[in-house]
Amino acid sequence: MTAEVTAEIRTAHILDLAGEGKRLDGRGPDEYRHIEVEPGFVTTADGSALVRIGDTAVLAGVKLELGKPFPDTPNAGVLTTNAELIPLSSPVFEPGPPQPGAIEVSRVVDRAIRAAEAIDLTRLCVTPGEKTWVCYVDLHVLDHSGNLIDAAMLAGVSALAHATVPAKRFGVAEADYPLDLQHVPVECTFVRLGDALVVDPTFSEEQAAQGRVTIATDETGRVVAMQKGLVGAFSPDDVREMVRRALVHGDRMRIAARGGTT
Amino acid sequence: MGSVGAKEVPVLLSPEGLRIDGRRLDELRPLRIQAGPLHQADGSAFVEWGANKVMAAVYGPREVHPRHLQQNNKAIIQCKYNMAAFSVDERKRPGLDRRSQEISKVIAEAFESVVFAEEFPRTSIDVYIEVLQANAGTRCAGVVAASVALADAGIPMVDLVPSVAVGKIAGQIALDLKKEEDNFGEADLPMALVPQSGRLVLMQMEGHMTPEELSRALDLGVVGCKSIYEKMKQALRDRYTVDAVAPGAA
Numbered sequence: 435m436t437a438e439v440t441a442e443i444r445t446a447h448i449l450d451l452a453g454e455g456k457r458l459d460g461r462g463p464d465e466y467r468h469i470e471v472e473p474g475f476v477t478t479a480d481g482s483a484l485v486r487i488g489d490t491a492v493l494a495g496v497k498l499e500l501g502k503p504f505p506d507t508p509n510a511g512v513l514t515t516n517a518e519l520i521p522l523s524s525p526v527f528e529p530g531p532p533q534p535g536a537i538e539v540s541r542v543v544d545r546a547i548r549a550a551e552a553i554d555l556t557r558l559c560v561t562p563g564e565k566t567w568v569c570y571v572d573l574h575v576l577d578h579s580g581n582l583i584d585a586a587m588l589a590g591v592s593a594l595a596h597a598t599v600p601a602k603r604f605g606v607a608e609a610d611y612p613l614d615l616q617h618v619p620v621e622c623t624f625v626r627l628g629d630a631l632v633v634d635p636t637f638s639e640e641q642a643a644q645g646r647v648t649i650a651t652d653e654t655g656r657v658v659a660m661q662k663g664l665v666g667a668f669s670p671d672d673v674r675e676m677v678r679r680a681l682v683h684g685d686r687m688r689i690a691a692r693g694g695t696t
Numbered sequence: 697m698g699s700v701g702a703k704e705v706p707v708l709l710s711p712e713g714l715r716i717d718g719r720r721l722d723e724l725r726p727l728r729i730q731a732g733p734l735h736q737a738d739g740s741a742f743v744e745w746g747a748n749k750v751m752a753a754v755y756g757p758r759e760v761h762p763r764h765l766q767q768n769n770k771a772i773i774q775c776k777y778n779m780a781a782f783s784v785d786e787r788k789r790p791g792l793d794r795r796s797q798e799i800s801k802v803i804a805e806a807f808e809s810v811v812f813a814e815e816f817p818r819t820s821i822d823v824y825i826e827v828l829q830a831n832a833g834t835r836c837a838g839v840v841a842a843s844v845a846l847a848d849a850g851i852p853m854v855d856l857v858p859s860v861a862v863g864k865i866a867g868q869i870a871l872d873l874k875k876e877e878d879n880f881g882e883a884d885l886p887m888a889l890v891p892q893s894g895r896l897v898l899m900q901m902e903g904h905m906t907p908e909e910l911s912r913a914l915d916l917g918v919v920g921c922k923s924i925y926e927k928m929k930q931a932l933r934d935r936y937t938v939d940a941v942a943p944g945a946a
Binding site for chain 2: 532534535537538540541545548549550645647652655656657658659660661662663664665666667668669670672673674677678681
């Protein structure tokens with residue numbers, strides 16, 4: 435009950451501040467928290483990256499295995515994205531099967547990777563119709579302090595960018611080779627706080643939010659995926675503004691995806 | 697968009713600018729909405745939209761199940777979007793998959809954005825969307841059906857919520873994609889509009905569009921939603937129009 439009351443007071447305060455163009459942590463409405471990408475964090479994975487956006491931390495691990503292609507796409511590899519919102523990362527997560535929130539994170543990330551054609555899936559095929567690489571992207575949220583989607587996306591794409599296909603270990607080639615990305619999608623998330631559209635929300639800003647929009651862009655300046663979530667509404671002009679801002683942030687995040695900080 | 701290793705790509709746009717089913721780029725598929733076809737539900741609607749057939753039912757405000765989800769200051773809105781096993785070409789394994797769960801979530805959030813939930817504390821408004829026959833745009837058809845069903849159930853709302861998908865086919869922005877266009881097109885952008893405010897309460901996108909194309913897609917979707925809105929209102933009017941000719945004919 436006390437937690438509920440403090441959350442309500444904080445929400446009111448966050449909305450008041452947003453009206454003056456301010457935020458609880460002192461950032462401006464179009465300012466990200468500090469972004470840090472650490473590729474190769476887990477050596478047992480074929481590719482991995484630990485991403486921190488402020489206090490939020492997401493670890494992505496890529497594993498490649500040999501499997502069968504889907505009957506309707508005999509010449510293409512298989513890509514599977516999964517997100518785990520483990521109870522370790524937040525008091526609001528409970529153990530058990532994936533909740534809608536986790537499913538949304540993984541599907542929104544998966545959609546951006548696919549739509550941007552980040553990986554050339556045809557290159558993953560070993561024998562058409564019979565044998566192909568199955569690429570698993572597992573996203574583990576370690577510290578949920580808001581804006582999981584952007585952190586999970588950045589972790590996923592960074593892990594893929596640094597991934598190696600274990601061809602030698604599986605005996606299908608003389609040597610392992612890099613997976614290679616042909617496009618680099620990143621997501622940029624905004625929430626509405628009153629009339630303000632603020633980027634990179636913290637956990638308490640998400641609690642206060644009147645709607646959330648995520649926009650995925652790639653390095654060619656295209657929009658490759660979008661998702662509106664939470665309770666709230668946005669005008670087409672709001673969307674146009676967010677697309678414009680997402681393209682600017684996207685370029686910065688793509689630099690971070692290669693490893694490094696912004 | 698499903699193009700990897702795909703079979704033959706059909707011609708999506710003729711030189712005359714017509715689509716596979718003869719529509720222009722800004723034309724909707726035929727849409728028929730029936731309010732209140734079900735008897736047990738508090739509100740219901742049936743939507744036939746192109747080759748989509750979608751039924752929606754609303755129960756509530758009623759007791760919350762499971763109980764711990766209950767909110768002391770407002771009603772919660774729970775939504776289940778489900779596709780029948782026989783609704784697609786290749787039988788779909790019944791039950792909740794991840795796609796259905798995601799769609800259920802964004803639709804519930806869209807309706808929570810318009811329902812006056814604070815009028816019914818400690819209750820649940822349950823929205824069931826059953827896709828009986830699918831041909832692209834089923835979540836939009838589901839939103840249209842559920843919205844009419846909510847109105848039919850007498851749930852107070854800011855407005856009805858028309859919904860449509862805009863996409864990109866053969867490089868052109870097109871309204872209301874059908875299956876082939878969805879499978880072989882370049883982008884799909886389902887949206888739902890609150891006509892009173894001009895704001896979107898549901899928006900998803902997959903594919904690729906330039907910011908300019910996206911901007912035009914949003915405008916085209918808003919126009920499409922407004923025409924669907926008229927049909928939704930008409931369906932509700934028809935439901936309560938007394939047939940003067942045949943009393944007791946049923």
